[in-house]
Amino acid sequence: MIRVVLVEPQGLLRGALHTMLASVREFRVVPLATIGDAARHRPDVLVIDIDGPDGPDLVAVVGAAPARCGVLVLTGRATPVVVRQALDLRVRGVVDIDSSAAVLVDAVRKVARGEWAVDPATVLAALRTAENPLTDREREVLRIAGEGVPVRDIASRLFLAEGTVRNHLSAAMRKIGAPNRIAAARAASDAGWL
Numbered sequence: 001m002i003r004v005v006l007v008e009p010q011g012l013l014r015g016a017l018h019t020m021l022a023s024v025r026e027f028r029v030v031p032l033a034t035i036g037d038a039a040r041h042r043p044d045v046l047v048i049d050i051d052g053p054d055g056p057d058l059v060a061v062v063g064a065a066p067a068r069c070g071v072l073v074l075t076g077r078a079t080p081v082v083v084r085q086a087l088d089l090r091v092r093g094v095v096d097i098d099s100s101a102a103v104l105v106d107a108v109r110k111v112a113r114g115e116w117a118v119d120p121a122t123v124l125a126a127l128r129t130a131e132n133p134l135t136d137r138e139r140e141v142l143r144i145a146g147e148g149v150p151v152r153d154i155a156s157r158l159f160l161a162e163g164t165v166r167n168h169l170s171a172a173m174r175k176i177g178a179p180n181r182i183a184a185a186r187a188a189s190d191a192g193w194l
Contacts, residue, residue, distance in 0.1 A: 002112045004029045005043035005069075013049070020101050021047075027108065039066040044112045047104075049074045050082075051097065062089040070111035074104075082192070083118060093117030132193040133175040141168040143194045146185025 004027050008014035011033070018031040030041045038046055046065050050073050065071050072093035075082055086094050092111040095104050096119070107117035134142065144154045151169070155162045169181050178184035188194050 002027050002108065003042060003044045004108060005038045005041050005046050006031045007033070007035050007038060007046065007048040008074075009033050009049070017047075017104075021105070021108070024105055024108075035061060035064050038064070042066065043069045045070050045072055045108050047072045047074065047108065049097070051076050062091060065090075070114065072107055072111045072117060087118070094119075132191075134172055134188065134193055135168075138168050138172040138175075139188070139194055141165055142172045142181065142185050142188055145169060145181040146189065146194070148182070 004021060006014065006017055006021060006029055008017055008031065014031050014033065018029055021027050022029045030043070032038060032041075035046075035048065043066060046069050048061055048071070050061065061073070062071055070092040071090060072095060073086060073091055074095050074097050076097040083094050092114070093107045093116065095107045095117065110117040132139075140158065141154060141160075144157060145151075149157070151162050151165050154160075155165045158165070160168075169184070172188070173179070173181060173184045176184045176187050178187050185194070
């Protein structure tokens with residue numbers, strides 16, 4: 001019997017995931033809205049959704065997980081940055097929330113056995129992702145520019161000259177290979193650099 005604690009803050013999704021996982025004979029599933037009470041249930045596998053505006057910080061999740069259980073995260077943003085962060089912690093599995101039920105069930109079984117359960121293509125992308133090439137100031141300028149704020153207002157907000165803001169934007173666009181500042185901000189955000 002594999003003891004699974006499912007942490008999902010959204011009631012409807014928690015119910016659906018619980019029903020699906022509980023239909024597997026060898027799983028005993030406890031659905032929770034928060035991670036706070038997870039240790040009391042002594043899970044073999046902790047399945048937790050890390051998405052949403054109030055989604056938990058992955059470091060905090062792993063820190064709060066019971067010592068001898070495998071952590072499997074569900075995410076709709078299984079980007080290389082998220083996967084790399086998970087692999088640097090003691091997360092054993094990352095499953096895209098759009099995956100099939102069979103993929104999730106297989107991942108729970110693997111994590112329970114102490115194996116890795118991460119899509120190989122996602123892991124390869126995570127390993128190939130370059131380190132953030134942007135300076136702190138370029139990230140700051142690009143983050144504001146991505147909101148559609150004009151150069152004049154960015155300069156005023158950051159107490160910089162307009163020419164300095166243009167230079168930072170130009171350097172960021174060149175490093176990212178984007179044709180304009182909005183595309184650069186989007187690409188940097190998607191890469192987890194902002």
